[in-house]
Amino acid sequence: DAKTTQPPSMDCAEGRAANLPCNHSTISGNEYVYWYRQIHSQGPQYIIHGLKNNETNEMASLIITEDRKSSTLILPHATLRDTAVYYCIVRVALYGNKLVFGAGTILRVKS
């Protein structure tokens, strides 16, 4: 699975959009981009995934660049409860394979 690079931490004002970047310059054509988050003292939680098209669900939007070498997770209206570690993961299979986590980005949402 391709390696990802994320900033170690970011701050965001409550109610504003949080934009979390991820670089995956060695991604292969059959690798998907996944995002999970982990709120303190809880297990990781799935957010969203995509292959090459932008994706949106009730939690977030995922923007993948045309060359697929980077992506951005967007939380449109961040709340204090969105404070968490956000992990960007690249993996081959759409479902079932293990997840390889990096250190992630600590997002602090501040009032």
Add this chain to the structure above:
Amino acid sequence: DTGVSQDPRHKITKRGQNVTFRCDPISEHNRLYWYRQTLGQGPEFLTYFQNEAQLEKSRLLSDRFSAERPKGSFSTLEIQRTEQGDSAMYLCASSLVAFRRNTEAFFGQGTRLTVV
């Protein structure tokens, strides 16, 4: 169904003792995963099962670690002769991999092990 359940939530043990953790996956989920997480790091993959078959084991899983899923439902992770370096959060996850019924991995809240 309330999700992936892990027991106990916390365990303190003396070095050299054996410990066993249990994971109850979401019903119908055929895949079950174990991860370990130390402070400030992302979770590290240990092993996973497809039904009762253990399909992959990480090199992190030393001889002192053993995992089972005897009937393809709940799973246990045993650590023998615990060492202080085993102190970590042990996370379990489950997913369904089936034709047209795939799901993402859902994680439990973990078992925090402290070896003193």
